[in-house]
Amino acid sequence: MSELLPSPTTIAALAKIGLLVGGLMTAAAYLVLVERWIAAWVQDRKGPNRVGIPLTKIRLFGLGQPLADGLKIILKEDFTPRHVDKVLYAAAPLVLLAASLAIFAAIPFGSVLPPLGIEGLPDPIPFLVAPALDVGVLWVFALSSIAVYGVLLGGWASNNKYGFLGGLRSSAQLVAYEIPLGLGLLGVVLAAGSLKLDVIINAQAESGTWYAFAQPLGFIVFLVAAFAEAARLPFDLPEAEQELVGGYHTEYSGIKLLLFLVSEFLHMVTAAFLIVIMFLGGWHLWGVTGSGQEVTWLGAFLRFGVLSAKIFAVILFFMLVRWSWPRFRFDQLMSLAWKVMLPLGLANLVTVAAVEEFRPQLVEAFGAGPAGWVAVLIPWGVFFAGWIAAGLLTPSGTDNTPIHTHGPLDVEHELVEV
Amino acid sequence: MSPDGGLSIVGTVLAVAVGCAAASLWLLLPRGESGLRERAARRFGMLLGAVALGLFVATGHRLGGVGEEATFLVVSLVAVIGAAATIVTRSPVYSAIWFALALAGVAGVLLVLGAQFLGVATIVVYAGAILVMFLFVLMLAQPTGMASYDRVSNEPLLSAVAGAVLLGLLTLFIGRLSAGPPSCCAVPTKAAALAGANRPTDESDEADAASEPAAADTPNTPALAGTPSAAAGSSPTTHRPSPPDMLARDHVARLGGELFGRHLLAVEAAGVLLLVALIGSIAIVSRTPPEERLEARPRRASA
Numbered sequence: 001m002s003e004l005l006p007s008p009t010t011i012a013a014l015a016k017i018g019l020l021v022g023g024l025m026t027a028a029a030y031l032v033l034v035e036r037w038i039a040a041w042v043q044d045r046k047g048p049n050r051v052g053i054p055l056t057k058i059r060l061f062g063l064g065q066p067l068a069d070g071l072k073i074i075l076k077e078d079f080t081p082r083h084v085d086k087v088l089y090a091a092a093p094l095v096l097l098a099a100s101l102a103i104f105a106a107i108p109f110g111s112v113l114p115p116l117g118i119e120g121l122p123d124p125i126p127f128l129v130a131p132a133l134d135v136g137v138l139w140v141f142a143l144s145s146i147a148v149y150g151v152l153l154g155g156w157a158s159n160n161k162y163g164f165l166g167g168l169r170s171s172a173q174l175v176a177y178e179i180p181l182g183l184g185l186l187g188v189v190l191a192a193g194s195l196k197l198d199v200i201i202n203a204q205a206e207s208g209t210w211y212a213f214a215q216p217l218g219f220i221v222f223l224v225a226a227f228a229e230a231a232r233l234p235f236d237l238p239e240a241e242q243e244l245v246g247g248y249h250t251e252y253s254g255i256k257l258l259l260f261l262v263s264e265f266l267h268m269v270t271a272a273f274l275i276v277i278m279f280l281g282g283w284h285l286w287g288v289t290g291s292g293q294e295v296t297w298l299g300a301f302l303r304f305g306v307l308s309a310k311i312f313a314v315i316l317f318f319m320l321v322r323w324s325w326p327r328f329r330f331d332q333l334m335s336l337a338w339k340v341m342l343p344l345g346l347a348n349l350v351t352v353a354a355v356e357e358f359r360p361q362l363v364e365a366f367g368a369g370p371a372g373w374v375a376v377l378i379p380w381g382v383f384f385a386g387w388i389a390a391g392l393l394t395p396s397g398t399d400n401t402p403i404h405t406h407g408p409l410d411v412e413h414e415l416v417e418v
Numbered sequence: 419m420s421p422d423g424g425l426s427i428v429g430t431v432l433a434v435a436v437g438c439a440a441a442s443l444w445l446l447l448p449r450g451e452s453g454l455r456e457r458a459a460r461r462f463g464m465l466l467g468a469v470a471l472g473l474f475v476a477t478g479h480r481l482g483g484v485g486e487e488a489t490f491l492v493v494s495l496v497a498v499i500g501a502a503a504t505i506v507t508r509s510p511v512y513s514a515i516w517f518a519l520a521l522a523g524v525a526g527v528l529l530v531l532g533a534q535f536l537g538v539a540t541i542v543v544y545a546g547a548i549l550v551m552f553l554f555v556l557m558l559a560q561p562t563g564m565a566s567y568d569r570v571s572n573e574p575l576l577s578a579v580a581g582a583v584l585l586g587l588l589t590l591f592i593g594r595l596s597a598g599p600p601s602c603c604a605v606p607t608k609a610a611a612l613a614g615a616n617r618p619t620d621e622s623d624e625a626d627a628a629s630e631p632a633a634a635d636t637p638n639t640p641a642l643a644g645t646p647s648a649a650a651g652s653s654p655t656t657h658r659p660s661p662p663d664m665l666a667r668d669h670v671a672r673l674g675g676e677l678f679g680r681h682l683l684a685v686e687a688a689g690v691l692l693l694v695a696l697i698g699s700i701a702i703v704s705r706t707p708p709e710e711r712l713e714a715r716p717r718r719a720s721a
Contacts, residue, residue: 135534141546145542146545149515152557171554194670
């Protein structure tokens with residue numbers, strides 16, 4: 001019987017899962033509100049500021065809005081159009097949500113808790129659902145590729161040309177941008193020497209050099225690819241509302257639509273987590289959080305706070321970019337992935353590999369302190385070289401001129417104009 | 419396992435299971451009939467398939483803990499049922515989805531047995547990249563419809579029997595190799611550890627090689643339990659680790675060391691092969707007919 005009782009490790013894992021899912025869902029709801037506030041601020045409106053505590057006149061800056069929105073969309077009729085493929089139509093949002101939640105099993109949302117002294121629990125307790133998973137980065141990668149199925153199936157099962165086009169665009173875009181995303185990840189994995197995300201944070205905390213400074217090219221490539229993977233503007237072609245109504249979720253309504261929208265926000269949150277953990281030092285901040293594995297309670301919550309603040313800042317950046325850049329055309333999107341990001345990612349990978357391989361020789365030649373600076377300066381040199389090369393070699397990225405064939409009508413038209 | 423008596427009982431059960439599996443597959447494979455008879459055949463086929471699965475599970479070894487046992491059974495059943503549904507479904511899109519489910523099951527089996535890298539890599543490579551490409555093409559091709567001869571399977575009887583016999587032989591062979599409880603999940607007794615130590619290396623390699631293709635089809639391939647530790651490069655003389663030990667080890671570093679140490683030549687050869695394929699595909703795609711090349715003009719010619 002004692003075999004059937006859950007062990008403390010199991011209980012701890014369940015508690016972490018509960019906290020994580022609850023936190024993520026609430027965060028997604030309130031991030032929608034933040035996004036609407038920012039949209040209003042950019043467009044010089046007031047935004048949602050009415051809904052507060054019901055049956056009173058207290059408005060609370062509109063903080064009740066997510067609850068009201070959620071209730072409305074949950075209580076809507078769960079309508080299934082007659083022309084859809086019923087099984088896949090119902091399965092698609094579930095696949096997408098499950099995949100985007102399961103990603104967080106391998107993502108640390110803080111550092112470690114100080115020892116609690118409970119028997120059977122590992123000391124210290126990591127802020128990570130699956131600490132024994134040795135392939136954390138790959139797990140994230142695998143599940144974000146599973147998420148493609150949700151979008152693709154949703155588009156196909158809708159049996160609607162807008163939905164279908166959205167699904168096709170999405171799959172092509174996600175498959176294309178997985179490669180620069182992977183190249184950006186590889187540089188970090190190579191430098192940290194592990195696929196575990198918490199080890200990657202520790203490596204940055206110990207050296208004090210965040211990988212955004214040590215691998216600027218990799219950071220840019222990863223950032224762009226993460227925007228594309230999260231399908232945020234300027235890469236939101238799968239659901240470009242001016243062209244495709246709603247893209248792959250055109251035919252969805254009620255709670256199924258809610259699942260799609262929440263997963264979309266979770267994608268953005270995942271992307272922000274990855275950017276912060278892999279390139280912006282995770283929970284590390286110079287002079288504030290320390291860098292060792294020994295923490296006090298205050299230190300543990302300080303690290304959690306620093307990580308959350310960084311993630312929130314990156315999400316704000318995502319939201320501001322949405323209102324700052326126009327959407328790409330599809331061929332521009334593809335040529336950016338294959339002709340610009342892929343070579344830049346490869347250049348970054350080769351640079352990182354070379355620097356890591358010859359680090360002992362660098363230390364021997366320059367001494368321990370300056371060698372660190374040289375190891376940072378070389379990637380910056382490559383970064384500027386790559387930037388200039390990309391600018392010189394692919395100037396047609398924004399060429400929107402229509403293609404003219406010189407027929408008789410065109411000649412006449414030009415004469416009239418002259 | 420006791421030498422003769424136990425084996426013959428297992429052999430009989432396996433033979434019945436193989437027969438049931440073959441009949442079930444033959445009944446389930448699409449054969450262009452329609453109506454009530456077909457529907458009855460499908461029902462009966464599903465029943466036989468369930469019987470075959472139950473028999474296969476019954477012949478297998480137990481893994482030890484209740485949790486591991488249940489998880490392993492669920493993921494392996496998902497893998498087997500998904501694989502069977504892949505070949506008996508008519509709609510190519512549904513086939514692809516079932517195949518993805520089968521791959522998820524295989525990845526689950528690998529994860530349960532401790533081969534984390536293989537499990538996740540299966541999803542990344544097959545489900546994430548290759549199958550998405552398949553789906554992409556299938557969905558584009560779907561509106562044109564399919565000819566009737568594309569909707570039936572060729573040689574359903576032969577293929578069902580051949581597949582079921584292969585499955586049974588593999589199960590028997592692997593089961594005989596790893597007689598006794600699989601050492602990865604049970605706490606190793608001294609005798610089991612010695613048995614593992616005395617096993618010749620080439621034999622265990624054979625078991626690994628044989629169990630790889632069977633992973634999708636057999637719910638009980640206990641020899642697979644040996645795969646992670648063998649793939650991770652532990653020499654056969656070391657003691658098999660108990661579960662917490664197994665989870666704490668740095669799988670990826672060991673796998674990388676093995677791949678780029680002992681199997682370096684094979685890895686490099688595969689890399690060169692892929693590069694050649696890549697260049698070849700680019701060469702084929704970029705070959706434009708001469709008349710198109712004449713008409714192609716720079717975009718800004720008119721500006």
